[in-house]
Amino acid sequence: DAEITQSPRHKITETGRQVTLACHQTWNHNNMFWYRQDLGHGLRLIHYSYGVQDTNKGEVSDGYSVSRSNTEDLPLTLESAASSQTSVYFCASSVASGGGTDTQYFGPGTRLTVL
Amino acid sequence: AQSVTQLGSHVSVSEGALVLLRCNYSSSVPPYLFWYVQYPNQGLQLLLKYTTGATLVKGINGFEAEFKKSETSFHLTKPSAHMSDAAEYFCAVKVIQGAQKLVFGQGTRLTINP
Numbered sequence: 001d002a003e004i005t006q007s008p009r010h011k012i013t014e015t016g017r018q019v020t021l022a023c024h025q026t027w028n029h030n031n032m033f034w035y036r037q038d039l040g041h042g043l044r045l046i047h048y049s050y051g052v053q054d055t056n057k058g059e060v061s062d063g064y065s066v067s068r069s070n071t072e073d074l075p076l077t078l079e080s081a082a083s084s085q086t087s088v089y090f091c092a093s094s095v096a097s098g099g100g101t102d103t104q105y106f107g108p109g110t111r112l113t114v115l
Numbered sequence: 116a117q118s119v120t121q122l123g124s125h126v127s128v129s130e131g132a133l134v135l136l137r138c139n140y141s142s143s144v145p146p147y148l149f150w151y152v153q154y155p156n157q158g159l160q161l162l163l164k165y166t167t168g169a170t171l172v173k174g175i176n177g178f179e180a181e182f183k184k185s186e187t188s189f190h191l192t193k194p195s196a197h198m199s200d201a202a203e204y205f206c207a208v209k210v211i212q213g214a215q216k217l218v219f220g221q222g223t224r225l226t227i228n229p
Binding site for chain 2 (some may be wrong): 040
């Protein structure tokens, strides 16, 4: 069955280290998204991509970067991890229907702790 | 800019009672509206969505929501709560025009009392 996976599921790192979170989907969706979930804030959009070589900043993109070299993967990189980036990170994907009715499908999440 | 407000970060109901989770949105153009559910340690799962047409939308697990343009609301209801409904619920809005981004509310944690 088609799915969306994230790895690792849990990660502990130190301040200043570079960290990459993986997201892989097998639906062949063009659209992919990264969110972070924090108590009291719901989910906030970090970066998103509408296709290969396309990336866009979301509302909380500072300190994060993404690259899209193929349809299936959108890795999220924290260039220099900060304690404020301790959070649960969700990847999502959707088909590019053009009409906006498409559903976003979410991965299981990665819990990142920055010490 | 679009925004979503969920009234009540925590709702508690008895098993068998009515579930009502409130969501109000702000959008200058016709919105698409979504409810997602998140069970502990899991990702988000779509409950239901409103795009166009009938304003009463039925979803999975007996949930439904009604789009009320005049009240800018999209409240989620279920006639009779079940213990398995305990989860966090998120309302989200997507603008039809432009980017395919979702804007989420803060979430409402639903607790079911036996």
